[in-house]
Structures are given as C-alpha cells and as structure tokens.
Amino acid sequence: MYKNRKVTIKQVAKAAGVSTQTVSRVLNDHPDVADQTRQHVQGVIEEMGYRPSALARSLIHQRSFMIGVVTAGLKYTGPSRTLSGIADQIEKMGYSLILKEVQHFNVNNIDSILNELLARQIDGLLWAVPEVEDNYTWLQNRLPEIPVPIVSLHEQIHRGVTAVLFDNFHGGYLATQHLFDTGRQRIAHISGPLDWWASKERKRGWQQALNAAGIQITSLHHVEGDWSGASGEKTMSQLLIQYPDLDAVFIANDHMALGAMLHLHQVGKRVPEDIAVVGYDGLPETKHYSPPLTTIEINQRECGSIAVKRLIECIENYKEHQPVDPKTVVLQPRLIVRSSSGVDA
Amino acid sequence: MYKNRKVTIKQVAKAAGVSTQTVSRVLNDHPDVADQTRQHVQGVIEEMGYRPSALARSLIHQRSFMIGVVTAGLKYTGPSRTLSGIADQIEKMGYSLILKEVQHFNVNNIDSILNELLARQIDGLLWAVPEVEDNYTWLQNRLPEIPVPIVSLHEQIHRGVTAVLFDNFHGGYLATQHLFDTGRQRIAHISGPLDWWASKERKRGWQQALNAAGIQITSLHHVEGDWSGASGEKTMSQLLIQYPDLDAVFIANDHMALGAMLHLHQVGKRVPEDIAVVGYDGLPETKHYSPPLTTIEINQRECGSIAVKRLIECIENYKEHQPVDPKTVVLQPRLIVRSSSGVDA
C-alpha cells in the first residue's frame, strides 16, 4: 500500500508529452486547449491518479479556501450541533475547515491557537466560543491584529464584527411568561454560571417577565448552577429550602432540568402538579424525560450554517475590496410545550 | 481593522536590512547567526507582526502537519466526544486538524471528501465513521490509492490498517451477565440498527452471555431500534407485547433506554422492581435519569486520543521509511451499576 506517492504536474506533463501549462489548462477548464490534447491529458491524469496540490494553488492565489473554526465544549450537545451545521455549510460552499477546540474555556492558549490558524493562511475565522469571563475583552484587543474577516457565534464581541446569536433574553422571557400564563405565580429560576453572557440574558428574561406581570423577585428566588445534571440536583434542593412555596421553576438548560426533576421526584414533589418545570435548549431526548419536558428550543445547526454564509460573504467582499457590512443576526428561540409545565398533564 | 495584511519574509528582510535567509535562520533557530543580528531581526519580526506562512513551509518540506479527520453524526454525544479527544491530542502533538463530517452516514460524497483531503496534502487520515452497511468494503477498495497512513476508529477496516476500537461484544456480555447475576432470567434486548457493526457485536455479547448461563433465546426476545429515544419507546412497547413476562432488558444505548423507561413508567411497570434496565454509552446525564441508569461506559475521548497517537507514530515512521506495524488497539468498556438494575434500589 501507500503507492501512488505524490504525482506532480511535471510528471503528468512529461508523461503526456506536453508542457505543464497545458496540463494546468486542462485542470482548470481553460478554453484554449485542443479537444484532442485535452482528452489525452485527461487520460494521463486519471491513469496516474494525479491530484493537484491545493497547497501550491493556495500559495499562488493568496487564497486558501480554508476557514478556521474555534470552538469549545464539544462534549456538550449544543456546541457539537453547531459545529455540525458549520461543517456542513463550509463543505457545501467549497471550503475546508480547520478545527481548534479551546479546552476548559480558558484563555491561556488561545493566543497560540489564533497564530496557528493565521499561519495556515485561513481566509476567515469563525469564533464559536461562548462568552465567559474575560475572553470577551481579550479577543477584542487582538481584533486589530487579525488580517481576515471574522464572524462570531453566540456573542456580540465587537460593534465592527458580524455576529450570529440567539435572543437569550427573549428565551428566558418566553419560558417565564408561559409558566405565568398557565397559572403559576411563584416562579423560581436556576441559572447557568453568571459569568456566561447567555446565563445573564436568560436570567434577565425571567426577571423582566415577572416584573411585567407585577411579581416581586428576591434573591431567594434564584440559584446559580453550572449547567451539569449534578448541579441541577443540588441547586433544586437548595431552592426548595430557600423558597419552599415555589410552584414553578425555569431552569437555564435541559441537563440541569433533568437533574432537578430527579431530585423533585426523590423528595416526593410531583411535576407538574406541585411544581412546573421549563428547561432550555430543546434537546431531542427531553421528549422522553419523565415527565416530558417543556423547553425552549434553539436551532444550533441553523445558527452555525448562517454564520458560515455570512463569513464567506465577508471573505468574498473582502477579497474584492468591497466594504464589509457587519450586521448582527439574532435568531429567535421557540417554546415547546410538554407535560412538565402541566398543560397537557 | 484588517491591517497588518500579510507580511512576508521579504518585507521583513528589507526592513531589517538583511537577506531573507538570515530572517529564515532566525525563525528556525539556526546557530549561524550573530547574536546582534538575531536580536535586531527578532525585533523587526515582532514589530511588523510577521507570521511565517505554514503553506509555503509545507510546500517545501513535503509535510503539512495536517491530519484529515472524517467523522459522522456529530449531533450525537459519542462522535463529538471522540472528536474532542482527537482535537485535543492533535493540538498537543503540534498538528492541525481538517474536519470533514459525512452527512447521514451515506457513501455518495465520501469520494470527493477523500480527494479534497488528499489535495490538501494531509500527512495522515483518521477514519472515524461508524461501520454501516457498505462503507466498509468501499473504503477497503479505495485503500490502495491513499498515499498516507490511516488509522480507523470504531471499526476494523482492513488487516493492514491500524484500528482503535471498543470491545462491543464484551460490553454486551458484561451488561447481560450483570442482569443475570442480580437474579434476572428473562432478559430481553433492544439493539441498535443491525447494519451497524457495533450493534451486531453488542447483540452477540447478549446472546453469548445468556447461552453461557444456559438460557434459551428466541427471536421474540429481541427488537431492533434506531438509537433514538423515540425508537426506545416504540421498541419497548413492542417488546412488552411479544415477550410479556420479561424481567429485564439490555438496551444498546442510553438514549433508547431513556425512551424505554419513559414507556415503562407510562404503562405502570416499575423499574427496577418489575423490569431491570441496563443501557450503553455511559452518558454523564444517565446518573440523573429516573431511576438512575445502570450502563456500560466507554471512554470516547481516550479512544480519539489513542488513535491520534498511533496515527502520528505511523506518519513519523512512514516519513522515515520505517515499516509501519498495523496493530489494533481494543479498549474495554466498564460497567456502571445504578438503581435501574435493582442493586441499590
């Protein structure tokens, strides 16, 4: 095996008895080649299993058709679904994808990651790292040094940079409003880590919805989790202590909701009869939780796909020295009603 | 923004008043440079924000330090965890990762995917597509044309190719044996799609374990699902009809187990009192299912990480024209006992 080692255009030209130029013309479907020659060269190419080097081409055209994607938390469903949408769209548009996963959301090694991507001559950068702590300001500082178009996902990094993100505020509002509409008044909230922008926004939606309904909130009505199922259990038990007469809870992601519902079950509280629950993310499996979970669905794949389209748009404009218009795209989440909020229970 | 556009070695050389070679020597830490010159050039490099082009380097060295990863089903937890392990390890070893996701596990467009990767001059190929239907034989046929080392994940594609995979047979055996050990005798099985090699193996483990215990199996004791939670519900209801006195079920993945348990709950069967359940995959959230799910854990990240190490080993050997030893690595799954199998219930 491993035969066919690296055939070059020269070898093909030699074998076909023509110049490399002619081979190149055949490859690129240039018109000025005699049909006979074209056929012949084509044949030699097939026979030798020749594959033009994208590397050499990129070097000449100053265009790699590669997009750098920086992501984080691939072990979670959200980021990996987004990545799937990204990969699919990049493929469809004839580009390739270089992947970098930032471990543990920390900022230490991001610098070298960025340098590597730029060294590889990517045509554009897709920044799909959730906005946590200080990576926001960090990227903003590095922005001027980055010589390629950028699109950011899930966060608004800079006024000048195109972003594709979800309306987390509205999602939180929707969830809470739904609980209120179904007759709940004492609606608690388990948020994600509050150094995440998404967590803050969802929480803000919860607050706003209750305010709009004229309901007072105290700090006892909220607990902060870490997105994990385990933290769902823990925070739920905490919540039952500090806010014992709650009749509903909006939980900032489905995994915590799962943990929380398990805890409620274990302490003999019924969902939704005693406490209604709404999650967030719209994971497919929430349909099979017990009880099936009311949740806020976000279309991660679409989000990735749109981001890629925008980025490539920027790239094309940029290469043609056209002005880039840094629009922000905001995607709306959708409420999925199931038995955990008591509507069809 | 977008300043600093593409500084080249020539510009640096000019600005520093030296030849391009000298800059190159500084970049590559060659000894034959006067300390003074080095300092000076170093300064100019920093100041101009110069980043040597990995493209040009790859072209010269006939070595791209890029690895092509072909995966599928990123929306599922398994593949994305594996990818995470792969990405991490590739980064650690100083390579970059070009990602291709095959949509819908079909084989139509795989050919072009492979060609693109090879055109990009990848140093090695990581084949992480589950073995379904005919993609097995397809890849085997293309194998001789692929001029770079390959490592396959999750399947044994060819005797000559290094593979890293899980012992699915043993996993199925473990699960079934556990149910038997806890006193169950009428142990049914919900498998994954049987055109998946993994499904077949897990099922074989179930059969073997029952055979070893002297228990007879008929076709009524098994149903075939499609990995989804919905199919878990459906197949479970089917199973209750065709094998009404079952007292345990081994289900080939956790998502189907979730759906199955929901169905059991809805029809008034208690888990584990009436029916014990064991899943497969060891998803973190299974700890919070109701009841917490006994499952077979597989370390996907480790699997990806090992595959990368092996692949890079092959690459280095290959480049130095050393023989490549196509060992297969088999990873063992681990049983996690929780209440769904009735042990601590």
Next chain:
DNA sequence: ATGAAAGCGCTAACAC
C-alpha cells in the same frame, strides 16, 4: 556569519 541562486507545485502573463 551572511548572501545568491535554485526550487517546492502550481498558474498568470506573455510570447509564438
């Protein structure tokens, strides 16, 4: 210790 020339694989611009 430094520079000049050649070339990695390919294509754009110009000959003929």
Next chain:
DNA sequence: GTGTTAGCGCTTTCAT
C-alpha cells in the same frame, strides 16, 4: 493552441 518565463513565500544548497 501551446510553450516559456516568472513568481507565490519560504528553505536548502552552495558560495563568500
């Protein structure tokens, strides 16, 4: 229609 020349950004001889 086809070949020749030059060069993308970099490194590797080989001079000096």
